[in-house]
Amino acid sequence: MTAVLVAHAGKSGGTREIAEVIAAELREAGLTAELLDAAEVDDVEAYGAVIVGSALYRRRWRPEAVRLLAEHEEALRNRPVWLFHSGPCGPLAAGKRISLPAGVALLAARIDAERTATFGGRLTPATAKGLFWKIMAAGPWAGDFRDWALIRSWARDVGHRVRIRVTL
Numbered sequence: 405m406t407a408v409l410v411a412h413a414g415k416s417g418g419t420r421e422i423a424e425v426i427a428a429e430l431r432e433a434g435l436t437a438e439l440l441d442a443a444e445v446d447d448v449e450a451y452g453a454v455i456v457g458s459a460l461y462r463r464r465w466r467p468e469a470v471r472l473l474a475e476h477e478e479a480l481r482n483r484p485v486w487l488f489h490s491g492p493c494g495p496l497a498a499g500k501r502i503s504l505p506a507g508v509a510l511l512a513a514r515i516d517a518e519r520t521a522t523f524g525g526r527l528t529p530a531t532a533k534g535l536f537w538k539i540m541a542a543g544p545w546a547g548d549f550r551d552w553a554l555i556r557s558w559a560r561d562v563g564h565r566v567r568i569r570v571t572l
C-alpha cells in the first residue's frame with residue numbers, strides 16, 4: 405500500500421488540523437497516510453509521496469518545514485511532493501494565493517514539487533500567543549478562514565494523483 409507522509413509546521417495548531425484533514429481524506433481514498441510534525445521527520449525514504457505544509461508567519465515558512473525540505477532534498481526529488489501553506493485571514497482570505505517565500509521557492513524548484521496550495525488560516529484570541537498576536541486576533545483578521553471543502557477537495561485530488569503516479 406502506498407504510504408504518504410503528511411508533515412506540518414505551525415505555532416498554534418491551525419496547520420496541524422489542516423494536515424489531519426488531508427491525512428483523513430487520503431485514508432478515505434485507500435492510501436496509508438502518516439501525520440508527523442515536520443520537526444519529527446528523520447527520513448522520507450519509506451514514503452511513496454510527501455506533503456509538506458507550513459503556517460505563514462511574517463511571510464515566512466516555519467523553520468522546521470524549511471529544514472525538512474533542505475535536509476531531504478535529494479530523497480524528495482525522487483518522489484512526488486506537494487506543498488501547502490496556511491495563513492491568509494480576514495475578509496480577503498478566500499481565494500487568495502500566496503507565492504512561496506524565495507528560499508522555499510528555490511527548494512521547491514530543486515525538488516520539482518507540485519504547485520503550492522494556499523489555504524486560509526485561523527487567528528483567534530483563544531489560540532493567540534503574546535500581546536501583539538492577541539491584538540491582531542481582535543481586529544478584522546480575526547476568525548477561522550480555513551475552507552474545509554477546499555482542503556478536502558485538494559487532498560482528494562492529491563490522493564488521486566498519488567495513485568496514478570506512484571507504483572510501489
Ligand SMILES: Cc1cc2nc3c(=O)[nH]c(=O)nc-3n(C[C@H](O)[C@H](O)[C@H](O)COP(=O)(O)O)c2cc1C
Nearest residue numbers: 414415416417418419459461462463491492525526
Ligand atoms: C504574528 C503573526 C504573523 C502572521 N504573518 C502572516 C503572514 O505573513 N502571512 C499570512 O498569510 N498569514 C500570517 N499570519 C496568520 C497565520 O499564518 C495564521 O494564523 C495561521 O493559521 C497560523 O497557523 P498555526 O495555527 O498552524 O500556527 C500571521 C499570524 C500572526 C499571529
